[in-house]
Amino acid sequence: MHRITITIDDGLMAELDRMIEQRGYPNRSEAIRDLARAGMKEAARAEGQESSCVGVLSYVYDHEARDLARRLTRSHHDHVDLTVASLHVHLDPERCLEVSILKGNTHDVRHFADSITSQRAVAHGELQVIPTQLD
Incomplete structure (x- = not known):
């Protein structure tokens, strides 16, 4: 696994923390991994890359x-x-x-x-x- 650092504004961080709480994620990293997977899936769909x-x-x-x-x-x-x-x-x-x-x-x-x-x-x-x- 790789460790990265990102900067998120306060409003977005508050929204992310609310989502983490509502969905029961154990930590921010797991939530962001899921969001990244969903985004990659959507990008592949939009680009017609899903096989x-x-x-x-x-x-x-x-x-x-x-x-x-x-x-x-x-x-x-x-x-x-x-x-x-x-x-x-x-x-x-x-x-x-x-x-x-x-x-x-x-x-x-x-x-x-x-x-x-x-x-x-x-x-x-x-x-x-x-x-x-x-x-």
Whole structure:
């Protein structure tokens, strides 16, 4: 590990300390390492450098919507190369939560997630992408 020295203004330091407290970091160094990783991940995404990833796709949908459950299942079967596992939860008589673990080329994972969450009667869709080439 390398030791570095940085200068941070008082306002930013106060914000950082609040975040450290709220998230329960053991020290400032660990918080700054996490922020650096997040920044590098975002920069790689913006520059199109991400090549492979694992993703967690979660979405809520109305299983009573015409043919939607069948179309969603068909999409997962059509992308068996990306879909590692899925969890299906019945939230109430009309709505279901689906959580899918995806793995593959980042562009393909994002495209597949967009095709799912853009379906009519799919709500609250979100994809968390974790690059596999970054430490």
